[in-house]
Amino acid sequence: GAGVSQSPSNKVTEKGKDVELRCDPISGHTALYWYRQRLGQGLEFLIYFQGNSAPDKSGLPSDRFSAERTGESVSTLTIQRTQQEDSAVYLCASSLALVQSYNEQFFGPGTRLTVL
Amino acid sequence: SQQGEEDPQALSIQEGENATMNCSYKTSINNLQWYRQNSGRGLVHLILIRSNEREKHSGRLRVTLDTSKKSSSLLITASRAADTASYFCATGRGYQKVTFGIGTKLQVIP
Numbered sequence: 001g002a003g004v005s006q007s008p009s010n011k012v013t014e015k016g017k018d019v020e021l022r023c024d025p026i027s028g029h030t031a032l033y034w035y036r037q038r039l040g041q042g043l044e045f046l047i048y049f050q051g052n053s054a055p056d057k058s059g060l061p062s063d064r065f066s067a068e069r070t071g072e073s074v075s076t077l078t079i080q081r082t083q084q085e086d087s088a089v090y091l092c093a094s095s096l097a098l099v100q101s102y103n104e105q106f107f108g109p110g111t112r113l114t115v116l
Numbered sequence: 117s118q119q120g121e122e123d124p125q126a127l128s129i130q131e132g133e134n135a136t137m138n139c140s141y142k143t144s145i146n147n148l149q150w151y152r153q154n155s156g157r158g159l160v161h162l163i164l165i166r167s168n169e170r171e172k173h174s175g176r177l178r179v180t181l182d183t184s185k186k187s188s189s190l191l192i193t194a195s196r197a198a199d200t201a202s203y204f205c206a207t208g209r210g211y212q213k214v215t216f217g218i219g220t221k222l223q224v225i226p
Contacts, residue, residue: 004158035216042204042218043159091158104149105206105214107158 002026004108006092012114013082021077021111025094032075033105034067035091043091049075050097082115089113122205122220130225135192137220139205140185147208148181150190152201153219159204162190197226 005024013019025032034046045059049069060066064082069075079086089112093105122139129135139148147166151159165172165181165188172179178191192199202219 043216045215093159104161104164105159107160109158 004092004094004106006090006108006111008111009109010112010114012116014116015084016081018078018080019082019113021079021090021092021113023075023077023092023094023108025073025075025092026106027073029094029096029106030072031095031097031103032069033093033095034075034077035093036061036088037091037110038088046077046090079113082113084115087113087115122203122217124220125218126221126223128223128225129195131195131197133195135195135199135222135224137190137203137222139188139190139217141188141205141207142186143207145183145207148179148188149206149208149214150177150179150188151204151206151216153204154201162203192222195222195224197224200224 004026007022011019030051032049035043036046037043047054047060047067048056051072052069064080067075067077089110091110092108095103095105122137127135145167147164149164150162152162153159163172163174163177163179165179167183170181176193181188188205200223202221204216204219206214206216208214
């Protein structure tokens, strides 16, 4: 497809289980972002990839959260030992990355994670 | 804390009226963007204004930027019910990192 896709669209899990969230960015977009949005709140930056490298991991809330990107394409956000406070919509975005410039971010539809 | 803060947090207007939302930020920026979000899902980019620009138009949207006051406003003219959404400002600084505000929830009543 032409846009950013994310899977699954919804995920319900039990507290303590691990979850993997996937993002497929727009082809050719070298920058990829993960955000978290709790109900009724704004976007919370989690991590950003330039190619396969993550120069900024400052937003990851704890060491239970990790992310990787391969082939300058698909990215996976992993949450280990999920807690109820992890319940949120996780949004992925991609953009063309030009040094010292900023480009529009294209967002995926998000994954709604519910931790019971 | 969030770099951008929108106000008001919620706004309700009649269809046909104009809607104005404001965004304030704390540190220097390269650019500022406005996004729209429907139904708590993906965001859609509306408009980008660079730090050396003061005003920009796109259709029924008008964005202003005052870097001396570290603020921006988004004006939607002749609002429609379909404009009902949350609107976020995002500030860009340096290499790609952007920070989103908490958003303004706009309701346009038919």
